[in-house]
Amino acid sequence: MPLLTVHNLSIAFADNIVVDNVSFSVDKGEVVALIGESGSGKSVTALSVLQLLSGSNVKLSGSIMFDQQELMHTSARFLQTIRGNRIAMIFQEPMTSLNPLHTIERQISETLFYHKKLSKKAARARVIELLKLVQLDSMCQRLGAYPHELSGGQRQRVMIAMALACEPDLLIADEPTTALDVTVQSGVLDLLQDIQKRTNMAMLFITHNLPIVHKIAHRVCVMQHGHIVEQGTVKQIFSSATHPYTKLLLNSQPSVKRIPISKNAAEIFAVDGLNVEVTTEKTFFSRKKYISILNKVSFTVQEGHTLGIVGESGSGKSTLALAALKLIRSTGKIVFSGTSINALPTDELRRLRQKLQIVFQDPFASLNPRMSVADILSEGLKAHNIGANDAEKTKLINQALKEVGLDPKISQRYPHEFSGGQRQRIAIARALILNPSLVILDEPTSALDVSVQAQIIDLLIQLQLKHQLTLLFISHDLRIVRAISHHVIVMKDGKIVEHGETEDIFAHPQSEYTKMLIAAA
Numbered sequence: 001m002p003l004l005t006v007h008n009l010s011i012a013f014a015d016n017i018v019v020d021n022v023s024f025s026v027d028k029g030e031v032v033a034l035i036g037e038s039g040s041g042k043s044v045t046a047l048s049v050l051q052l053l054s055g056s057n058v059k060l061s062g063s064i065m066f067d068q069q070e071l072m073h074t075s076a077r078f079l080q081t082i083r084g085n086r087i088a089m090i091f092q093e094p095m096t097s098l099n100p101l102h103t104i105e106r107q108i109s110e111t112l113f114y115h116k117k118l119s120k121k122a123a124r125a126r127v128i129e130l131l132k133l134v135q136l137d138s139m140c141q142r143l144g145a146y147p148h149e150l151s152g153g154q155r156q157r158v159m160i161a162m163a164l165a166c167e168p169d170l171l172i173a174d175e176p177t178t179a180l181d182v183t184v185q186s187g188v189l190d191l192l193q194d195i196q197k198r199t200n201m202a203m204l205f206i207t208h209n210l211p212i213v214h215k216i217a218h219r220v221c222v223m224q225h226g227h228i229v230e231q232g233t234v235k236q237i238f239s240s241a242t243h244p245y246t247k248l249l250l251n252s253q254p255s256v257k258r259i260p261i262s263k264n265a266a267e268i269f270a271v272d273g274l275n276v277e278v279t280t281e282k283t284f285f286s287r288k289k290y291i292s293i294l295n296k297v298s299f300t301v302q303e304g305h306t307l308g309i310v311g312e313s314g315s316g317k318s319t320l321a322l323a324a325l326k327l328i329r330s331t332g333k334i335v336f337s338g339t340s341i342n343a344l345p346t347d348e349l350r351r352l353r354q355k356l357q358i359v360f361q362d363p364f365a366s367l368n369p370r371m372s373v374a375d376i377l378s379e380g381l382k383a384h385n386i387g388a389n390d391a392e393k394t395k396l397i398n399q400a401l402k403e404v405g406l407d408p409k410i411s412q413r414y415p416h417e418f419s420g421g422q423r424q425r426i427a428i429a430r431a432l433i434l435n436p437s438l439v440i441l442d443e444p445t446s447a448l449d450v451s452v453q454a455q456i457i458d459l460l461i462q463l464q465l466k467h468q469l470t471l472l473f474i475s476h477d478l479r480i481v482r483a484i485s486h487h488v489i490v491m492k493d494g495k496i497v498e499h500g501e502t503e504d505i506f507a508h509p510q511s512e513y514t515k516m517l518i519a520a521a
Helices: 042-049 076-082 104-116 120-133 137-141 152-164 182-199 210-216 234-240 244-251 317-324 346-352 373-383 390-403 408-412 420-432 450-467 478-484 502-507 512-520
Strands: 004-013 016-026 031-035 058-066 087-090 170-174 202-207 219-224 227-233 267-279 290-302 306-310 331-336 356-359 438-442 470-475 487-492 495-501
Touching (some): 004 042, 016 202, 104 120, 120 137, 182 210, 219 234, 219 244, 227 234, 267 317, 290 317, 290 487, 306 317, 306 478, 317 438, 317 470, 373 390, 487 512
Antiparallel strands (some): 004 016
């Protein structure tokens, strides 16, 4: 008998059906991947296994059998013996799942006290053992640390330690690696695989990252609009998929799409010896310290080219983008179209920024929630006195929305009314409406589904061709960087460790750090 059997599961919020007659099973020691785009019903299905969906407007029907015991509509007391003990879950975003008021030790110990009835001393010993298991040896001396004091990769490993504390029979991992750097992601996957094989633990792995599925899963279930449209072994799905949606997902993987370029193009942007330092607060007992974030960074970009900037979180990629646009204080030389912008007066720099635009990583955070799309796009027009009157501004707004594949009718709607991909298109339209020469894109696809990622990349290529744009593309996704970039710089600890043509970097990396990034990806 399978360890977990989900049969004809349907879930509705009020009258909105989000999961419709879903059936699948997970055997002991098996890894089943549940894949699909955002909104397909993956996470809701996972939450229903642990009966974590509640509220008067939630309607569930069907059957969820775990070890031949029905979990649907069972008692809360019985579920408490299962949750965190025999079935554990790694939630998608550790920063929102970990309690910000509790220490790491307390949060990992909680299930040990409840399910295993361990003493405080025994629980601490088990916590240290778990931290070492998830390769957080350094945290063994920092058991009193809080979630905000940890990096994203460390928080994710703490979540894994919590989930593994009671050695569950089934682990549900909901997008456990989505926002992690490639090296951290690789480490987390290797860790889960190792533990799964050693303990014969079953795993339901939810993701939209197909290379991860290929690496870790035995079987795959493909979800679309609340239905499982196809399921089979990894080999069957990746080599002979039959459903059009599965084929769409497989074909959405990045392939080389960079536009043809002239090697004799004029230099449009140059950075020479760029430095950024931050200072620590001076106290009575210590002097003010200077910490280097960027250290003597230099590069050039030719007109119409795309420069990919890669590296792990904390390598200085986003700081470089902000410093290059003079949005933060820096030293060194920055030249745009032959003009040094370091010492430009504020008014001249503001006028120049029409030609230097940026698309930020999180469009939901960078778009003002109180402003309509029309207001967001018109802000730049007003700042640079573009458009003689309201009618002309409206015409430019409608044209910008059409260029990024959006209906101008949405101009009176607000950011929260759009999907992640639509919000990213609005952010791109905001940059392009000013007719820039150079656009910096800071992780523009990191949180998007693979099919939406492909759409955004195709859009950028089309716009680059149409407007002869020069792009600085920042990402930790090496597959996308390889697909779109003509040249690549690799950053580590605020320095450039390697720089060259894209295919040279990927085919013949010189630095050990670049080799590690490529191997991890």
